[in-house]
Amino acid sequence: MDAFIHISSSLFLLIGSFLCLSGGIGILRFPDFYTRMHAVGVTETLATAMILIGLILYNPDFLVDVKLVIILLMTLFISPTAGHALANAAMLNDKMQKDDNKQNSEVKSSTS
Amino acid sequence: MIVHLPILQVIIPLMAAPLCLLLTRPRLAWLFSLIASGLAFLISGMLLQQVMTSGTIIYEMGGWEAPWGIEYRIDQLNALLLLIISALSTIVLFAAETSIHKEIPADKHTLFYVLYLLSLAAMLGIVATGDAFNVFVFLEISSLSAYALIALGQDRRALWASYQYLIMGTIGATFILIGIGLMYQMTGTLNMYDLSIRLPEVAQTRTVFTAFAFVIVGICLKLAMFPLHLWLPNAYAYAPSIVTAFFAATATKVAIYLLIRFTFSVFGLSFSFTHLPLQLLFVTLGLVGVFVASTAAIYQTNVKHLFAYSSIAQIGYMIVGFSISTAAGLTATLLHLFNHALMKGALFLALGAVMYRIGSTQLSNFQGLGRQMPVTMAAIVIGGLSLIGVPLTVGFVSKWYLVLAVIENGWWPVAVLILAGSLLAIVYVWRIVEVAYFKPALAGTETIQEAPLSFLIPVWTLVIANIYFGIDTRLSVQVAQAASQSLFGVSP
Amino acid sequence: MRHTILLSLYLAAFWLANSGHYSALMLSLGVISIALVVFIAHRMDVIDHEAQPLHLTLKLPAYFAWLIKEIFVSNLLVVKHIWLGNKSISPVFMTITASQKTELGKVIYANSISLTPGTVTVNIEGDKFLVHALLTQSIKDLESGDMDRRVTQLEN
Amino acid sequence: MKDLLAVAMLLSIYGLLSASFFVAMDAVDVAFTEASVGAGISTLLMLVAISMTGRAEHPSRHKPLLALAVVIVTGSLLIYGTLDMPYFGSAEAPIHQHIAPRYINDSMQEIGVPNIVTSVLASYRAFDTFGEVVVIFTAGMGVLALLSVVRRSPVDIAKIVLFNDAMHERHLILRIVTKIMIPFILLFAFYVQFHGDFGPGGGFQAGVIFASAIFVYTMLFGMNTARRVINQSFIQVLAAIGVLLYGCVGVVSLFNGKKFFDYSALAIDPVAGQHLGILFIELGVGLTVASVMVIIFFNFAGRNETPRNSDKQDL
Amino acid sequence: MSLSLESMLQFSIILPLLATIGIVATGHKPNLREAVTITTSLVVLYFVISLYQGLQQGESISVYWGELLPGLKISFSIEPLGMLFALIASFLWLITTVYAIGYMRGHHEQNQTRFYSCFAIAISSVMGIAFADNLFTLFIFYEVLTLSTYPLVTHAGTEDAKKGGRVYLGILLSTSILFFLLAIISTWFVAGTLDFKQGGVFAPDVNPLVAGTILVLFIFGIGKAAIMPFHRWLPAAMVAPTPVSALLHAVAVVKAGVFTVLKVCVFIFGIDLLAILPSTQFLLYLAGASVLLASLVAMRQDNLKARLAYSTVSQLGYITMGALMATSAGVVGGSMHIATHAFGKITLFFCAGAILVAAHKSEISQMRSLGRQMPITMIAFFIASLSIIGLPPTGGTWSKWYLLMGTLESEQFILMCILIISSLLNIAYLLPIPFHAFFSGDKSSTPDSGIKEAPLPSLIALSITTVGCVILFVYPQPLYDLAKAILAT
């Protein structure tokens, strides 16, 4: 039994790491902001979940497990919210730039 | 309660600060801070007396003995500094209510007193403590409150001055932190007394050398020692007058104290002055500081600037006395510490009075003030004479001891230079005198009156102290000598 | 009031799960803390049906199970395209219509869209969601309305 | 990097990184604090400040050669200084031999708290921590002195520019998620406050977390709402009370004839007294930190909404 | 009065200070104010004379006020040199006050109250200097004197006056702080005491190089003695009103300077030590050069007061020389010259002031034929000139004589030549003034000028001092006795 749990935990961790790495590559590789967001989405949902589940399996202590679950829930709760918020801001910004790309000194110098 | 005096010294103003915040009426807050400061003064007097009769007092916080807990260790040196700080603070505070009325918006008066008390408590804390890290913590309290107080000045340049001070001060504090860390790493202790015992074993290591360098540079930044003085003139010039008077009289003194404490007590005389070419370095920097700053003072058009540069020059004298590294030299430095606090306190407070009446401290506005505000101007003149070092004022006493100590060490040229530095002081003091007494008053200033009593009383208290301690030097000399001898006796 | 009691219960559970120290002192401190938090939350006016969606409690697990499956699938899809490279993707903006009536429902729907990699809700205006997708395929799946329907069901 | 916002982002990353490093170095309490402060509060404050000062840096004209020289000299000196230092991690180093062993071996008997950091912080070196509280109090007072705005007339409030008002109308998702989260964040703060004895955490971290819950609330629902919830002058009083509470614990031991901060005076059993004392002072710390953080944030954010057209110079 | 001599000594220092308060208090009533001044000066003179009698009877009088720093006492005692100085100063204060009343009113000067009060402080510090028992006490009063005379120099408040005041204060304060104080500290360090002692305080085996350096520091440091190149302040101070010039040249400042030089030479070094120091020679020649150069410069001045000022520089050189010659005749000559020069020079200045007040003339070239309108003034001027030159029937004869004796005694023939040459120069620049006043100039311009003699108080004052010059010739014995006694006790 112990061996099984150990192996499965390792497996979860392995998958999580792989997903994470994939997301990392995605954030570097994808061409623009919105697409990169999807790559980040990968690392924040499944990858995180996998690693945390791996850890939960690894450790039988109840208190620690509870905390890991809390972390997992929070991540799942927060990451889409944050992602949405960011995308929203970026979109507004884009729109604004399209509206007036004549005398917008401040933002342009920073984004170019 | 007598055994608790060391902690009460710090804790009374410290606890008074948040209490003061609860008093929303500014006048009440003023009265309250005055009482707190006065109590601190009382306690410091009792402490000094206690120390002079029965030697070093040790007070362990939380009952944990020294290297594990934090202790307050009051010897003659600390006691003297405590007395200077609390006395000056009380006297200066007396004029605060009138002064800030004109210089600070009304809704910030209470905050002013809170910050003032914090600053006072922090300085007392720095001086009283026997723990190196505790020094850092209180140094930061004092610095933070200082930044805020300076930024309260009317002029927008006060903000910029405060910002520059903040950057320099924080770098200095961080350097001290690095130095303390390195010392701690080599000895495993933070208690200054414990450090002084354990450092000699590892004195030859490069780490301790580096620690020393960082601590000293950090302190010198706080000290505004030439060439690290750039933040000081503007900070003093644009801060509210009360703040300037308080800091000019006390803040640099605290830094000098730290310098003395670390070089003489913690690292020990033999380490500080025999391994390193420190003596030469400090003498040179001190003297160059005297000359550069005095010369700069001559060319200032704002009297506050002028006296700020003069402060840097006076720091130069203290550094020279300190670098002689003999008991006589240290005595001279301590005397000058005390005396300079009296002079600068009087001068800047008098400037505060001028500020109160004419709203500016530009030299050109001093025209005819000799007739319009005779009592205030007389105070400035006497303070200036003291700065020059004219006999019967305290300035003479400290210069006498300084030159004597220098000659005792055989440094004739230095003695000549020290005296030559006073000549520059004549020049800048006399510029003010001439403008004030021998120029007709500006048109439209006929209505200017003598400063109110709330200024004149503290100013003249200090002026009279300037003269009294210039004539009856027993007390100041005795304490200074006792302090420096105890340092030389204790240090390994 | 219902919401307040419920919130207190949630908080109590949270405290107990975290604490691990069940001495009298700690428990009483916990009670005090919860009381304080509820008081502050009340002042902040954050206790209502939006924040404590108790009416959903029973239906949520089923939805979550389905959502996890979706997340799993879409993750693999995105990862595949990450490795395939830029040429394989076809990013697109698209507006879809949500059928939820309450704001809470919309939020659940929008977050579910974002939670499944490959699609992100960018903007909400009324019942129009602006969605960005990595692949045109994913947006098609959304438009098919499976998720929309499930969230709406949750609502009722 | 000419965009200051980006710089602020980097600073936040630096904070996160160093916090991770602290965990690796066994300094969990420090990591806790650094995470909440370095990555959280200071980034946030920086963002607010940048929003007021402009985010673009102008190219500087002066030559940094002198600066470079100073830095190189300082750095070389430091490296020179490390040469005689005990090796990293070596258990024989003096710091592990002289004072620390007593803390590690005896603190359980003397104070009865498993978290050694807490016992050192709150009892052996309680005075330092008192200083720390005063530092933060001072900063609060300083910010208040610098940024507080004289109470405005209703006319002025009406003129306040739109962008400072609530954003919850536009951000549906954020609103609901935040509403759900806030009570839990608050409770978590209390949890951290009271479990500092057993694990990482304590008054300071709790205060910061508590304050950050308020920050989120303020950012979402706007300053005016936040002001209604949290009374400005009340929070100032609270900050003062925190410091006083801490100090009074010391004063009480004074009146009981013990040394300042000697908590054993607080109860018949010295260890229980220590425990009680730590509880109280942590409470003081938490109170002060939370309220000062809120004061600082409110004043920054409140400054932001100063009407653009008038009274800029004279405040 | 039943005051003890000790209290008289103290009162002679304190009274003028107290008078300051009285003067300020009565400032708005000129008559009362001046009454206070004159009364005080009379009382002080009385005290000083009583002290003189006490000294004659061989009483030793000393007062101890306290210790400023450990070992540095403030104390006073009476010895002949100081007595001499005190007598001259207190007497001339009275005279100058009388003169000033006439001058200041005649000239409608501003700030008269400030003038009288600063004057009183200056006198007080002069008394302090005269009676000082040690170098430290002397130094303190020396500085007070500088500071209290500064407002007098800048009395007019004009740009010129300020410039003059700046030079005055600058040179005096800087020399005193830079050299004098250093010399004092060094003396304290080397000898361990600052008390004036017959025969000097240095140990006989003191390193001559060190002692020589200290001597140089002293001579340079006592800027009030106006040894070149530190003489600039004197001409610069000419901007002051005439009574002030009188004070500077005759009563207080320069006299305090040379007095200090004499004191230092005799009581700190002692003439025996002085004779063997290597730097003495150098300083002697410096003083000699100062004498000659100043005379030469004086010849070229057209402004009367400036000419008198350079004359003073030259005369001070005599006294310094006398002190440095390290012979008894030199010291006697030097100290007598203090007195004779004081009377001579004060008369000359009084005359200059009188001319200014009555005729509004300050340039020598304008003074032709003034003798007819102002005969008394011009006669006084003539007699005083004789005294300065050192011709009978004036007191100057004796002091010059002893100085010459001193050069002979110490076999300094070059210095002797200098003395003689400079006396000739004195004749050349002083005597032409009264001669021209009486015997040349076009007579046609006289009737319409309407110039009369100066106000009566001024006239009285200058007559008294002129008579003094003559009396010093006829009856020099007391003066000589005092001077002789300096080395004897």
Add this chain to the structure above:
Amino acid sequence: MFIGLYNYWVVIVLMMVGFYIVIAHGNLIKKIVGLSIFQTSVFIFYISMAKVDGGSAPILADEINQYSNPLPQVLILTAIVVGIATTALALALAVRIKEAYGSIEEDEIQKQDNLD
């Protein structure tokens, strides 16, 4: 993880980066950032001193007998607070300076000051 003194050197390099930003950059906010980095690096330095090989976090637990040194951690807790206090105040000043001068560039402020 690291051997000998190597990691101290990394910390020192970080410290110097912060220090450099403080003194070389003219933008007030950037200076504050530099200050922050500088201070944080010093914290790292302290914390590295506290580490003992094979040690564990200084929170007592059974079956663990080697703890890292708690004292530097306590010190740094205090120092972090000091750091945030300084940062807050500095930012407040920067905001006020922007309001008063209209700029947060050192040389522009200096220029304006020289004008009055």
Add this chain to the structure above:
Amino acid sequence: MLIAATLAILVVMIMAIMRVFIGPTLYDRVLAVNMFGTKTVLLISLLGFVMGRPEFLDIAIVYSLINFISVIGVLRYSDHFIFKQSGQSKK
């Protein structure tokens, strides 16, 4: 395995930092920082296990909270710029 996972996370963190430096827009940076934050949460959790003291997960919880707050902060104050700008352009 734990160590392998830790290393993987570290690598991803480095990637995120690279993205922060590259930019190009502010939002890319914020995105990367956000990702960095969540990765730190994982890293801390993992580190606890690697070092054998897994009970300090409170820190990780705080991290995720802080992360959330700073994203809102960025949003809030970058909004500010957008509005400021639009305000200018409308004038």
